[in-house]
Amino acid sequence: MNRKAKLHFTLISMVIGFLVAVQFQTVKKPAERDTRDIWEIRQELGVQLEQQSILLSQIDAQEKTIYQYEKDQASSKKETLLETVEQLKTEAGMTAIEGTGITLELKPIAEEVLMGGSAGKISADLLQRLVNQLYLFNAQHISVNQYRLGAVSVIRDINGITAVNGNSLPALPITLTILSKNSQEAEKLYNRMLGSELQEDFFIDDIRLVINEPQQHLEVPAYDKRINVRSMIPQAADEEE
Amino acid sequence: MWLPVLALIVGIFLGLFTELSIPEEYSNYLSIAVLAALDTLFGGIRAYLQGVYDDSVFISGFFFNIVLAISLAFLGVHLGVDLYLAAIFAFGVRLFQNIAVIRRLLLVQWNEKKKNAI
Numbered sequence: 001m002n003r004k005a006k007l008h009f010t011l012i013s014m015v016i017g018f019l020v021a022v023q024f025q026t027v028k029k030p031a032e033r034d035t036r037d038i039w040e041i042r043q044e045l046g047v048q049l050e051q052q053s054i055l056l057s058q059i060d061a062q063e064k065t066i067y068q069y070e071k072d073q074a075s076s077k078k079e080t081l082l083e084t085v086e087q088l089k090t091e092a093g094m095t096a097i098e099g100t101g102i103t104l105e106l107k108p109i110a111e112e113v114l115m116g117g118s119a120g121k122i123s124a125d126l127l128q129r130l131v132n133q134l135y136l137f138n139a140q141h142i143s144v145n146q147y148r149l150g151a152v153s154v155i156r157d158i159n160g161i162t163a164v165n166g167n168s169l170p171a172l173p174i175t176l177t178i179l180s181k182n183s184q185e186a187e188k189l190y191n192r193m194l195g196s197e198l199q200e201d202f203f204i205d206d207i208r209l210v211i212n213e214p215q216q217h218l219e220v221p222a223y224d225k226r227i228n229v230r231s232m233i234p235q236a237a238d239e240e241e
Numbered sequence: 242m243w244l245p246v247l248a249l250i251v252g253i254f255l256g257l258f259t260e261l262s263i264p265e266e267y268s269n270y271l272s273i274a275v276l277a278a279l280d281t282l283f284g285g286i287r288a289y290l291q292g293v294y295d296d297s298v299f300i301s302g303f304f305f306n307i308v309l310a311i312s313l314a315f316l317g318v319h320l321g322v323d324l325y326l327a328a329i330f331a332f333g334v335r336l337f338q339n340i341a342v343i344r345r346l347l348l349v350q351w352n353e354k355k356k357n358a359i
Contacts, residue, residue: 005294012278012281018255023268
C-alpha cells in the first residue's frame, strides 16, 4: 500500500470511528428508563413545587434584607442588623411569641388516682414522641410547662426524672402550649391530634392526653438558656472588607 | 494495516470523549452515513486487494455515498416514504458482498503463502 492510500484509509477509518461513537452516544442517551407512574411523578412534582415556594419565599426575605441594607446605608445599617438579629432570635426561639394554637394537658388517669396509685410521671421517650409528632403536624413553637423548645433543646432522662432543657419536669399534670402559623393551621393541628394514635399511647402509660380546642391568644415563653455555638467563630472586623 | 485500525479506535475514543450527541431526529441520517462510510471503506479494501484501487475513486466514493444516502433519506422523510430503507438495503447488501470478496481474496493469498512455504 502506498503512503497516500494508507493516509486515506487512516483518515476514513478515523471518521467512521468518530461517527460510530457519536451515533452510539445519541442512541444510548436515555440510559435510565423512567418507570415512575403518573402518581409518583405528580408526587415528585408536588414536592418540587413546595421546595420552589419555600425557596422563593426565602429569596423574597433575603431580597428584602438587601433592600433594607441598601436603602440607607449610613443610618439604618445598625437598625437592619438589629432587625436581622431579632429575626434570627425569633427563629432560634429566644423570644417570647404570642399567637394562635392549642394546648395539651397531660393528666394522670382518674381511676388510677382513685385506686391509690401515685400521680404518674411522663417518660422522656413518650414526650419526645409527642413533640416529634407535633412538629410533624406543622407545629411552629412548643413549650412544655413553660420551658420553651428551641433548636438545641433536649428532652432526656436524668436519673429517672424527665428533663427538658436540663430542667426536671414535675409530676403530672403537665401543660404543653403549641403555636401554629395561623388559625387555620391551628385547627388542622387540633384535628390531626384528635385523629392520631397518641392518646392510646399515653393511655398505656396511665396518662390521659387532653387536647384543648384552638385558642387565639396563647403565649410561649422565650428559650432561657444560652445557645452555645461551637462550630461558628465571629469574624474579625477588618476581614470583612 | 494496523494504522487504519488504530485510527478507528482513536476516532471512537475521540467521539466518546467529546460527548458530542446529535438530536434524536437526525440519528437516522447519521446511521446511514455510518453505513455508507463503512461500505466505502470495505469497497476500498476490496479494490486494493484486487489491485484496482484508485485514490480519487475511493475519496469521491466516500463523500458521494454519504451525501447520496443522506439526501435519499431526507427525500424519503419529505415524501412520506421510507426511502432510507433503500439506502440501508443497498449498502447492506454491498457490505456483505465486499466482505465476502475480501475473505476469499485473503484466503487465496493465505493458501498461496502456505504452498510457497512448503
